[in-house]
Amino acid sequence: MSRIVEIFNSLKVKNRKGFIAYITAGDPTLEFTENLIQELSCIGVDILEIGVPFSDPLADGPVIQEAVERALEHNTSISHIFEIIKRVRKTNKIPLVLFTYLNPVFQYGIENFAKDASDAGIDGVLILDLPPEESLEIYPVIMRNNLDMIFIVSPTTENSRLDEIVRLSTGFIYYVSHTGVTGEQSNIDSEIKKNVNFIKSKTEKPVAIGFGVSNPEQVKQVSGYGDAVVVGSAIVRRIKEYRNDPLGPKKVANFVNDLLKPLR
């Protein structure tokens, strides 16, 4: 059983909702990222999504675009990310999902990528610009290397495609809660509950809800609809704020701790 499946099982037993944090690897430095992974794990984040920086992040809003620019200033690559994950894994069991666009993976080589990710201790992969229709070659390689492959369902996903996405997705299903790029939203879409219920009527797999969640009230509200909440841009904005602070990772973790409280 994968670490991701395990964590959702144990959350279920404890009758708790999961908290998933997104950070961009190498923002502002790899060392900062490594420390931040440790800090976020200490305060009880359930799953971490590690973003692979890509020069043209077309599904991301301005906050993550800037993070990617900071990470690419010093050429953060997939190999660098695997190195820090290997070190983290010596002491830490937090489930890790690599959140990436396809081209960096494609250039690394699909077979090598899946093998090295698995060896480094990555648990799952979410490729933003890879819908199930295009994943025929990649999917079996990811599965063979014992990684979970997470697919996205959005408010515009047609019912005719939903069954296939739900069937292929392992670990959890990522529900994007609003139409748009990543970023914080002042109003959370009222249709979330209805759509997530519809997904849950099709599958036992956990559903995580993300895109736009930014404060403890929203965490509380959204977590009621699914099995876990994803927060990205709100955290990345704090990373920017504390990027030159020697205690940066700790201060970002303090912010995340406040987001976590409604779930405890």
Added chain:
Amino acid sequence: MKHTIFPDSKGYFGQYGGRFVPELLMSALRELEQTYLSLKDDSSFCAEISRLNATYIGRPTPLYCASRLSEYIGGGKIYLKREDLCHTGAHKINNAIGQILLALRMKKKRIVAETGAGQHGVATATVAAKFGVECHIYMGTEDIRRQSLNVFRMQLLGTKVIGVESGSKTLKDAINEALRDWVTNVKTTHYILGSVCGPHPFPMIVRDFQSVIGRETRQQVLDCEGRLPDLLVACVGGGSNSIGLFYPFLNDTEVKMIGVEAGGFGIHTGKHAARFAGGKIGVFQGAKTFVLQNPQGQIQETHSVSAGLDYSAIGPEHSFLHETDRCKYVSVTDDEALQAFLLLSELEGIIPALESAHAVAYLLKNPPPKGTVTVVNLSGRGDKDVLEVQRLLNEKKGKNV
């Protein structure tokens, strides 16, 4: 091999193409594909396009025998397909008209588009004005600087031009931003992509709407020469004017085809947009195709004197035609294109777009043999470029002093 059976049902030209997009766009792309497939052979839809081609765009555009240019080059006969005489001054309107009709059928109330040189932006702003649809155009701020005249034209047409500051501030960044807008407003908005790139079905739709260029050319050459041409030459950015000219000739094996990419300061400098000379296969902005990128898969910035060719990827069908060797792809430098720009103006009284000047420049370097017939796609007129050319010429004069 029959080249005209592509793309397949999944949007592939051989191994190139596909639909690599975030989940949020999948339903819009499927809706667009279904709408297009249901209309493309519909007689009332085709009649509407033919009527607008004739009465609004000014088609058919002439096939002009450039006798002084032919004489200067000293080889075979060179014809210019005068897409610069289309309404708005470039071939881009052929696609914009077709796509706005699709948008109206899909009941979309708003249009977004990207633009590099501004020609696709002007064409889109024009059809949006004609049909009374709200329109937002994304344009890199570097392109806004060098194509300021087109920015003002779009504004006159009632379109909002939004500057894009990210990345290289050119076409690829404008496409990213237009896609982000589309992802956000997908329920009400249609994205009129301007080239044969991006996710399926765009490369197919844009090609089909641009193929009017090649269909007319084929008939016109047969009328003047009584036979098919020996060679077709066109510049290739994303690749819409070239595929528009080439496509109706793909099964005519005796017709050779040359696509001319932007060599910028020269391939050896790394500052260019020659995807086949400097790129490799990757997945970018929705399609698998040749892309200029570093070994880690980060997309590289490009350089060309011509904003319309300044793009990191090439349309997937061109990658396929390159792989099967049906078309050859070459590049010419900024300086060579500039020389061709000046020469065509002086010899024929036709000021070409800097993009189209690349195609002419190829012939200056490679004179076609005597007795042959060549057609160059003069994809756009150069009015938009005169200020930039003036600046470049002054810069050169300054260096020579």
